[in-house]
Amino acid sequence: MAGYEAGFRDLTAEVRDRDLPVEGTVPAWLDGSLYRNGPARWTVGDAEADHWFDGLAHLTTFRFDDGAVRYTNRFPRTEAYRAAVEDGSFAGQFSSTDGYLSRVKSLLDGDATDNANVHVARIGGELVALTETPNWLRIDPETLESKGTLDYADELTAHHVTAHLRRDPESGAHWGYFTKFGRRNVYVLFRIPEGTTRRERVGSVRVEKPAYMHSFALTPEHAVLVEPPLVTRPAKFLLPGAGGFIDNYDWEPDRGTRFLIFRRDSGELVRETTVPAFFTFHTANAFERERDGTTELVVDLVAYDDDSAVTDLSMGALRGGNSGFPSGELRRYRLPLDGEEATHEQLADEVEMPRFSPEVHTREYEHAFAQSTEMDGGNALVRVDVSEEGSERGIARRWEEPGVYSGEPIFVPHPDGGAEADGVVLSLCLDAEAERSLLVVLDGDLTELARAPLPHAVPFGFHGEYFPDG
Numbered sequence: 336m337a338g339y340e341a342g343f344r345d346l347t348a349e350v351r352d353r354d355l356p357v358e359g360t361v362p363a364w365l366d367g368s369l370y371r372n373g374p375a376r377w378t379v380g381d382a383e384a385d386h387w388f389d390g391l392a393h394l395t396t397f398r399f400d401d402g403a404v405r406y407t408n409r410f411p412r413t414e415a416y417r418a419a420v421e422d423g424s425f426a427g428q429f430s431s432t433d434g435y436l437s438r439v440k441s442l443l444d445g446d447a448t449d450n451a452n453v454h455v456a457r458i459g460g461e462l463v464a465l466t467e468t469p470n471w472l473r474i475d476p477e478t479l480e481s482k483g484t485l486d487y488a489d490e491l492t493a494h495h496v497t498a499h500l501r502r503d504p505e506s507g508a509h510w511g512y513f514t515k516f517g518r519r520n521v522y523v524l525f526r527i528p529e530g531t532t533r534r535e536r537v538g539s540v541r542v543e544k545p546a547y548m549h550s551f552a553l554t555p556e557h558a559v560l561v562e563p564p565l566v567t568r569p570a571k572f573l574l575p576g577a578g579g580f581i582d583n584y585d586w587e588p589d590r591g592t593r594f595l596i597f598r599r600d601s602g603e604l605v606r607e608t609t610v611p612a613f614f615t616f617h618t619a620n621a622f623e624r625e626r627d628g629t630t631e632l633v634v635d636l637v638a639y640d641d642d643s644a645v646t647d648l649s650m651g652a653l654r655g656g657n658s659g660f661p662s663g664e665l666r667r668y669r670l671p672l673d674g675e676e677a678t679h680e681q682l683a684d685e686v687e688m689p690r691f692s693p694e695v696h697t698r699e700y701e702h703a704f705a706q707s708t709e710m711d712g713g714n715a716l717v718r719v720d721v722s723e724e725g726s727e728r729g730i731a732r733r734w735e736e737p738g739v740y741s742g743e744p745i746f747v748p749h750p751d752g753g754a755e756a757d758g759v760v761l762s763l764c765l766d767a768e769a770e771r772s773l774l775v776v777l778d779g780d781l782t783e784l785a786r787a788p789l790p791h792a793v794p795f796g797f798h799g800e801y802f803p804d805g
């Protein structure tokens with residue numbers, strides 16, 4: 336059986352408004368568009384990107400209309416795309432051996448790569464492709480072509496930015512954080528009010544050695560940065576002969592992993608607490624509640640023992656079949672605000688790409704959806720029941736098919752739904768044997784409702800969002 340290497344093979348084909356054949360029934364209420372982002376090309380001529388995360392940005396969209404599915408895919412013609420295709424260069428990215436000049440340029444001169452291949456959001460009324468530099472792309476929602484980088488209506492200088500914004504369900508503002516390197520290194524928490532492209536500085540904290548952080552958590556009153564001990568001394572960026580962005584980071588487990596808890600209204604850092612070291616890319620949901628007379632924050636996230644989840648993802652290893660997907664543990668951390676010790680428990684093992692219904696964001700919730708990496712020769716999708724009220728916690732539902740590698744499960748709530756699981760899960764999966772992708776539509780119990788085969792194989796991607804019409 337063809338293995339997951341098929342998910343790291345270059346894609347070059349682009350199609351526009353292709354009606355996909357649908358097997359099964361896509362619910363007629365699903366009336367909107369799924370957008371997904373991810374790297375999809377690592378080789379141009381003799382030039383090859385070193386790291387999975389450095390492949391050229393590739394966007395897909397699936398438009399749902401009365402049970403039909405229409406597909407478009409596009410490599411936005413960015414500066415990074417032009418440099419790869421015309422100059423054979425994958426410089427200045429996440430991990431690159433291109434060295435000194437591109438690195439200093441990318442991180443300190445504000446001239447970072449525009450290869451926005453991580454996520455999507457709607458900011459200031461526009462579809463935007465996100466990456467971990469400030470060079471986010473405005474995207475035409477029909478053609479998926481780049482309309483250039485996003486202009487921020489502010490004067491903030493950011494170097495390393497999260498691509499995992501969190502949308503506040505009350506105000507519609509997007510929240511995020513960035514790291515600014517310099518003589519003083521700071522983490523800055525910001526919000527972008529709905530309808531604007533203005534990053535408003537909410538709070539900040541100085542750090543000696545900034546960490547590589549990928550996502551964070553939002554609750555109604557607080558924002559939580561999760562700082563693993565994968566840290567850098569920014570002066571190292573200036574040393575000749577050092578590698579790409581992530582190559583400048585060292586794993587220092589003795590530091591532990593630190594939670595930095597900010598009040599959202601004042602921006603004040605109200606608590607920090609350090610726990611035994613773990614690495615994480617992705618938080619799931621978070622919320623807060625009163626327990627024993629104190630406020631307790633609950634943060635669910637996917638944890639790894641060390642930083643190998645980052646370092647094992649070189650293209651050489653992945654294409655050679657020598658390495659697997661990163662596979663972490665979904666954990667629930669409880670962070671009391673009164674100074675009591677943080678505790679955690681395992682909710683599920685061997686999962687990644689946790690998602691949940693947008694309707695329960697920042698609230699106590701029942702279901703997380705994730706990719707499961709425990710099966711050989713495929714990836715399943717699982718529903719993890721996380722409610723502390725329920726009798727059955729852990730992996731409660733599963734969808735899998737031999738030879739099929741599922742992608743991030745994106746939950747779309749039914750517009751008139753009652754129960755939290757009333758909705759559908761959309762996942763772009765790779766049928767490794769057939770060497771083509773499938774868009775799979777499941778219900779909230781992970782029963783398959785429909786599938787739509789694509790005309791080609793889309794390599795494994797990262798993240799996406801569904802936006803209802805209107």
Ligand SMILES: [Fe+2]
Nearest residue numbers: 549616797798
């Ligand atoms: Fe991510």
